[in-house]
Amino acid sequence: MPQGLTRTTVGIVGAGPAGLMLSHLLARRGIASTVVDHRTRGQIEGTSRAGILEADSVRLLTDTGVGDRVLRDGRPHDGIELRFAGTSHRIDFRALVGESVWLYPQTDVFTDLADARARDGGDVRFGITDTRVTDLLTDRPGILFTDADGRPHEVRCDILVGADGSHGVCRSAVPESARTHYYRAYPYAWFGVLVDAPPSAAELVYTHSERGFALISQRTETVQRMYFQCDPAEDPAAWSDDRIWAELQARVGGVDGFALKEGPVTDRSVLPFRSLVCEPMRYGGMLLAGDAAHTVPPTGAKGLNLALADVRVLAEAVAEAVLRRDRAALDSYGPRALRRVWRAQHFSYWMTSMLHRQPGDTDFDVRRQLGELAGVVESAAGSAYLAEAYTGWPARRVG
Numbered sequence: 001m002p003q004g005l006t007r008t009t010v011g012i013v014g015a016g017p018a019g020l021m022l023s024h025l026l027a028r029r030g031i032a033s034t035v036v037d038h039r040t041r042g043q044i045e046g047t048s049r050a051g052i053l054e055a056d057s058v059r060l061l062t063d064t065g066v067g068d069r070v071l072r073d074g075r076p077h078d079g080i081e082l083r084f085a086g087t088s089h090r091i092d093f094r095a096l097v098g099e100s101v102w103l104y105p106q107t108d109v110f111t112d113l114a115d116a117r118a119r120d121g122g123d124v125r126f127g128i129t130d131t132r133v134t135d136l137l138t139d140r141p142g143i144l145f146t147d148a149d150g151r152p153h154e155v156r157c158d159i160l161v162g163a164d165g166s167h168g169v170c171r172s173a174v175p176e177s178a179r180t181h182y183y184r185a186y187p188y189a190w191f192g193v194l195v196d197a198p199p200s201a202a203e204l205v206y207t208h209s210e211r212g213f214a215l216i217s218q219r220t221e222t223v224q225r226m227y228f229q230c231d232p233a234e235d236p237a238a239w240s241d242d243r244i245w246a247e248l249q250a251r252v253g254g255v256d257g258f259a260l261k262e263g264p265v266t267d268r269s270v271l272p273f274r275s276l277v278c279e280p281m282r283y284g285g286m287l288l289a290g291d292a293a294h295t296v297p298p299t300g301a302k303g304l305n306l307a308l309a310d311v312r313v314l315a316e317a318v319a320e321a322v323l324r325r326d327r328a329a330l331d332s333y334g335p336r337a338l339r340r341v342w343r344a345q346h347f348s349y350w351m352t353s354m355l356h357r358q359p360g361d362t363d364f365d366v367r368r369q370l371g372e373l374a375g376v377v378e379s380a381a382g383s384a385y386l387a388e389a390y391t392g393w394p395a396r397r398v399g
């Protein structure tokens with residue numbers, strides 16, 4: 001079968017929010033790109049993902065013409081509850097740092113960007129197979145794949161971007177001798193559920209309990225998202241609705257009588273939990289962005305926000321390289337992006353270790369965590385640190 005060939009300026013592997021936002025930002029600067037993804041649109045839209053957007057992430061969407069739906073359907077949250085020893089303590093983001101976050105699931109961000117790319121005539125190809133990247137150390141790297149109709153195809157570009165997530169082909173195409181992985185595993189995971197029930201709280205409730213962490217989040221007036229810390233080997237099918245509700249209620253219960261409004265569990269899964277940074281974020285003509293370069297545990301709600309921050313910086317570096325015909329402009333991307341990445345790594349690790357129970361923890365460890373939590377909620381400086389990190393460090397200060 002004849003092989004198809006597409007020539008473009010930027011070839012992007014991965015049509016998640018990072019890849020699509022990059023393609024969108026480049027198009028606004030008049031730079032052509034082609035995006036490919038092995039998943040179909042339906043598969044991406046059918047996967048439950050986290051739901052918090054930082055203030056700057058919302059600004060990026062609204063400033064570039066893809067913010068209509070987040071402004072209409074997203075819900076601004078002016079704070080979160082930290083719940084421990086059976087009582088809730090509000091961290092008031094607006095009062096502390098003058099910012100809010102938005103509850104707006106990643107799947108919706110994806111839909112908005114995919115619609116915008118389709119509307120603007122963007123070249124996005126879903127449902128491809130056998131993806132490989134090649135000639136990364138030349139000035140004409142390529143993406144080889146089989147298209148959705150089963151035909152071999154090749155994309156040749158000036159710059160290749162790997163935005164294909166933590167299990168994608170791009171990062172593993174970098175020889176091990178050319179990358180360092182900074183990695184941390186955690187001896188627990190999250191059990192995530194979607195439930196048909198009214199909201200139990202107006203804001204997110206991050207809960208420390210002797211039985212382990214729980215998070216109460218929301219989706220709509222009739223659908224809620226909740227998580228509880230579990231063993232990574234836990235089998236979601238082994239949990240009946242009754243058992244899930246008993247565990248969640250036991251973790252959030254307390255002297256103030258707080259209880260969750262229950263309903264049928266419609267989706268359950270165990271989510272992996274790890275911290276990873278791959279450095280450098282560039283290998284020759286290929287740059288990595290989002291989860292392809294780094295992963296955070298979900299406790300700080302930073303994953304999607306970091307991916308969007310990466311491509312905001314990357315779009316600038318690529319534009320400079322293309323418009324000035326100078327690939328050296330690409331050198332600034334990794335070091336700039338990594339400043340935010342490592343701050344977010346610390347914040348995600350800190351929230352995680354403050355709120356979760358480790359196997360083998362002693363009573364000392366639990367009381368030490370309670371002391372740490374009291375230090376956060378009873379100190380303006382402690383609360384402000386959390387509020388500033390959670391709502392996101394402003395781009396004008398952290399690249």
Ligand code: PHB
Pocket residue numbers: 049050051052204215217218225298299300301
């Ligand atoms: C979610 O709503 O899915 C969510 C919110 C906050 C997190 C993680 C997940 O930290």
